[in-house]
Amino acid sequence: MASEIFEHLKKIDENRWRIPKDTKPGMQVDGVVYADEKLLKDIRQDKALEQVANVAFLPGIVNASFAMPDIHWGYGFPIGGVAATDPENGGVVSPGGVGFDINCGVRLVKTNLEYEEIKDKIRELTLNLFHAVPSGVGSKGEIKVSVKEEREIMVKGSRWAVSEGYGVAEDLEATEERGAISGADPDAVSERAYERGKAQSGTLGSGNHFIEVQVIDKIYDGEVADAFGLSEGLIAVMIHSGSRGFGYQVCDDYLKTMGRCLLKYGINVPDRQLAAAPVNSPEAQAYLAAMRAAANYAWNNRQCLMHLTRKAFERTFKKSWQTMGMDLLYDVAHNIAKLEKHKVNGKEKTLCVHRKGATRAFPPGHPELPVQYQKTGQPVIIPGDMGRNSYLLVGTEKAAETFYSTCHGAGRVKSRTAATKAFDSNKLVNDLEAQGIYVMASSRATIAEEAPLAYKDVNDVVRVVHEAGISRRVCRMRPLGVIKG
Amino acid sequence: MKKYEFFEHTADIGLKIYGKTLTELFINAAEGMFEAIADTGTVAAQHTIEISISEQAENDAELLRLWLQELLYYYSTTEIVFVEFLIHTLTLNNLKATVKGDKAFGKIKTEIKAVTYHQLEVKRSKDGYEATVIFDV
Numbered sequence: 001m002a003s004e005i006f007e008h009l010k011k012i013d014e015n016r017w018r019i020p021k022d023t024k025p026g027m028q029v030d031g032v033v034y035a036d037e038k039l040l041k042d043i044r045q046d047k048a049l050e051q052v053a054n055v056a057f058l059p060g061i062v063n064a065s066f067a068m069p070d071i072h073w074g075y076g077f078p079i080g081g082v083a084a085t086d087p088e089n090g091g092v093v094s095p096g097g098v099g100f101d102i103n104c105g106v107r108l109v110k111t112n113l114e115y116e117e118i119k120d121k122i123r124e125l126t127l128n129l130f131h132a133v134p135s136g137v138g139s140k141g142e143i144k145v146s147v148k149e150e151r152e153i154m155v156k157g158s159r160w161a162v163s164e165g166y167g168v169a170e171d172l173e174a175t176e177e178r179g180a181i182s183g184a185d186p187d188a189v190s191e192r193a194y195e196r197g198k199a200q201s202g203t204l205g206s207g208n209h210f211i212e213v214q215v216i217d218k219i220y221d222g223e224v225a226d227a228f229g230l231s232e233g234l235i236a237v238m239i240h241s242g243s244r245g246f247g248y249q250v251c252d253d254y255l256k257t258m259g260r261c262l263l264k265y266g267i268n269v270p271d272r273q274l275a276a277a278p279v280n281s282p283e284a285q286a287y288l289a290a291m292r293a294a295a296n297y298a299w300n301n302r303q304c305l306m307h308l309t310r311k312a313f314e315r316t317f318k319k320s321w322q323t324m325g326m327d328l329l330y331d332v333a334h335n336i337a338k339l340e341k342h343k344v345n346g347k348e349k350t351l352c353v354h355r356k357g358a359t360r361a362f363p364p365g366h367p368e369l370p371v372q373y374q375k376t377g378q379p380v381i382i383p384g385d386m387g388r389n390s391y392l393l394v395g396t397e398k399a400a401e402t403f404y405s406t407c408h409g410a411g412r413v414k415s416r417t418a419a420t421k422a423f424d425s426n427k428l429v430n431d432l433e434a435q436g437i438y439v440m441a442s443s444r445a446t447i448a449e450e451a452p453l454a455y456k457d458v459n460d461v462v463r464v465v466h467e468a469g470i471s472r473r474v475c476r477m478r479p480l481g482v483i484k485g
Numbered sequence: 486m487k488k489y490e491f492f493e494h495t496a497d498i499g500l501k502i503y504g505k506t507l508t509e510l511f512i513n514a515a516e517g518m519f520e521a522i523a524d525t526g527t528v529a530a531q532h533t534i535e536i537s538i539s540e541q542a543e544n545d546a547e548l549l550r551l552w553l554q555e556l557l558y559y560y561s562t563t564e565i566v567f568v569e570f571l572i573h574t575l576t577l578n579n580l581k582a583t584v585k586g587d588k589a590f591g592k593i594k595t596e597i598k599a600v601t602y603h604q605l606e607v608k609r610s611k612d613g614y615e616a617t618v619i620f621d622v
Contacts, residue, residue: 046495073495075603075619100599100621195562206596207622245561248598248621252554255602259547272602415493416595416622445594485596 005049009033009040015468019053019065026268027056033067034407036464042413042456046073048080054270055083059278060091062344062351066402068358069464070411070456074099076273079357079412082405084342085279086351092267092276093284095258095291097354098337100251102291103298104209104242105333106381106408107175108392109306110228111313112325113235115215115480118317122213123438125316126481129211130440132312133305135204135485143202143304150198150297151186157296158303158331166202166307173370175331176360179299181338185289190253193290197246197297202304206446206485209241211309212383214390214477221474224376224394228329230475237313237326238390238477239305240383242335243298250294254287279339279352288337295336302331329392330379334359334408342403353403361395361406361471380471382462384410386439386484387432387452390477391462398469406471410458419454420445441484450484486612489517498595498620499604505613507545511552512570514616515584518553518600521620523566524592530569530585534559538580545607548577549616553600556584564588595622 008023012032017040019031031052035043043049048071055077056065062084071080076096085091118125134141143166145153153160158179161167172179204211214236219225230236243250258275261267261283267276277284306328310321317324337354344351353360362369362378369378377395384390388410399406414422425447432439441447466473492499500517504510519525538555542548556567567586574581598621607616 048495075497075601075621079496096602100601192558196558249558252599259543259602272605275602412495415495416498417491418493443593443595449595 005053006044015464019049021056024053026270027053028058028061029056030064031056031067032064033071034464034468034470035069039069039456039460039464043071048073048078051078052081054274055081057269058083058085058092058094058274058276059267060085060087060089062086066405068407069461070357070407070409072411072413074356076271077354077356080407081356082354082358082402084351084353084403086344086349087279091279091352093279093288093337093352094274094276094354095251095254095287096273096275097356098251098291099335099356100248101242101335102247102251103295103333104335105298105302105331106238106240106383107302107306107331108329108379108381109237109239109309110230110325110327110329111235111237115233115235118235121316122480125213125312126438126440126483128312128316129309129481130483132308133204133211133483134202135206135442135483140199141202145198145201147194147198150194153201153300154184154186154189154293154296156180157299161300161303161307167303171303171328174328175299176333179303180296181292183289184292184296186293188286188290189250189293193246193249193253196249197244200244200246201301202308203244204241204305204485205244206443208450210386210482210484211305212238212386212479213481214238214479216475217478218476221472224474227376228379228474236477237309238381238383239302239309241302241305243294244301246297247294250290254290257283258287291337295333299331330381332359332381340403343400351403355405357408358405359408360404361393361399362404363395363397363399380406382407382409382458384458385452385455386450386479386482387435387437389458391458392474393462393465393471394474396469396472399471402470406465407461410455410461412454413456414454416449419451420448423448423451437479437482439482439484443485446484488513491521494619497622500618500620502616502618503612503614507614508572508575510607510614510616511549511572511575514549514553514618515556515567515570518556518597518620519566519568521595522560522597523589523594525566525568528566528568528589528592529587531587532565533583533585534565536580536582536584539578541578546605548580549607549618550600550602550605552580553618557597557600597622
């Protein structure tokens with residue numbers, strides 16, 4: 001299945017490769033892949049490079065079709081793809097550039113607990129988290145909402161959870177878009193999306209979604225870590241989830257609409273999953289309004305999950321979450337399309353930036369950042385696999401070249417079927433426990449699918465974005481307790 | 486003749502489907518999808534749902550996607566894993582079927598988020614029909 005595109009790759013430098021725009025007729029711009037030789041060996045094994053080239057077909061695409069070092073074969077866009085289009089120049093929005101799990105993302109919760117103090121209670125804590133958080137396929141939560149409340153969530157995002165007592169105002173300040181992107185329209189959402197979403201607020205879901213208790217085991221940038229209130233040996237919690245069935249349905253509804261737009265607007269893309277419409281068209285505006293509703297649903301969902309996490313900590317340690325310093329460091333989306341201001345050839349323009357398995361990484365001084373991150377730059381949270389590390393990075397000015405985007409995780413290297421064949425769930429649980437990592441999942445099958453070796457080494461991925469300068473390492477975490485769907 | 490087989494896809498699940506007729510192809514695709522979702526071997530045909538799709542599909546591939554997506558919608562809202570499929574009508578603007586299954590607590594394997602358009606294909610083969618579908622999981 002090796003990619004033919006690989007033959008066309010031109011090395012730019014140690015961490016960047018170009019897919020020239022004459023590689024495939026129809027490409028509007030080059031593809032640019034962030035990877036070193038080691039990662040490229042994995043990347044060339046599947047169809048991810050082909051997909052980077054396909055994204056370059058999108059009308060109005062600016063500068064290049066970018067791929068982060070964690071890229072792998074997705075559908076439409078590669079996972080780890082970034083594309084910005086210019087609405088004034090025929091630029092389109094493509095639901096395939098966001099994906100079904102709209103605003104899948106991740107948040108990092110701080111604590112003032114020292115690993116040494118609580119290391120004997122990790123097992124109990126993991127168990128309490130597992131009981132507190134509804135997880136698994138189609139999981140339903142205790143936080144039940146009516147249709148009226150669901151409509152509120154679509155507009156208010158995390159503000160809904162906070163108004164219900166599931167968090168505090170400071171949590172909103174530490175969330176991308178303050179937990180609610182504007183321009184969401186509940187009327188742009190189908191009945192079916194409401195139906196699929198109503199029982200799933202405050203649920204984790206399955207697959208690669210997780211809540212992980214971690215210990216900070218290495219500091220790279222002491223100054224920024226200090227500013228974030230992080231130091232070696234402290235416990236942190238990472239939460240990874242998205243918009244659940246609600247988002248899947250929104251994406252599906254609009255893929256159908258956009259499919260019809262291809263002919264209407266004369267758009268040529270090599271994969272129907274890349275169906276798109278001009279940003280200023282009524283179809284695209286309706287999609288963006290519904291996508292934002294799903295994004296807000298996801299932010300609210302992660303806020304609810306954080307509330308349940310704080311409760312599980314309180315139950316385990318018999319202290320209030322405030323006493324344990326469980327403040328939200330940051331929450332960031334990694335499947336989303338947003339209208340953002342960027343400089344193109346020295347001129348400021350509003351572009352539609354798609355990040356499909358990629359993280360926004362704003363530099364110090366960016367007007368969108370809350371006051372506490374004006375000096376440091378935006379915290380960028382990079383989950384790894386459940387056996388190795390995760391990272392906290394920070395945004396840099398150099399990332400202007402990728403429309404302030406960076407990687408989003410380790411990136412799969414083995415398919416789920418191959419992982420299931422290669423790894424035994426029970427043995428994995430025992431091996432991880434021997435390393436001091438407790439894993440609990442609603443489905444045993446998930447554990448084998450999510451085996452650490454099914455992923456690239458996140459250390460390699462992060463090294464590339466750090467060396468390429470599109471974000472900078474602050475600290476590294478290692479897992480202690482993991483709950484999965 | 487093999488009904489279906491899974492193929493390797495890095496992040497998602499690929500399904501190759503075979504059928505002597507289009508109807509058989511559609512039934513085998515549904516069986517394959519629910520086999521990816523759950524251990525269907527012991528699921529009883531307890532509950533019945535009538536499926537009716539009147540949306541105009543451009544071609545057989547899009548109709549296949551509509552059919553699977555419709556089943557996925559009923560599964561995600563009722564939790565019923567479907568194991569028996571009876572297709573009454575199968576045209577590009579009219580698909581009618583009776584499907585049966587049961588809730589399958591403890592037998593669920595994977596959450597399929599959606600049926601993608603990526604590499605979606607239905608084509609004639611020497612034995613009838615062949616199709617390719619990739620599910621987002």
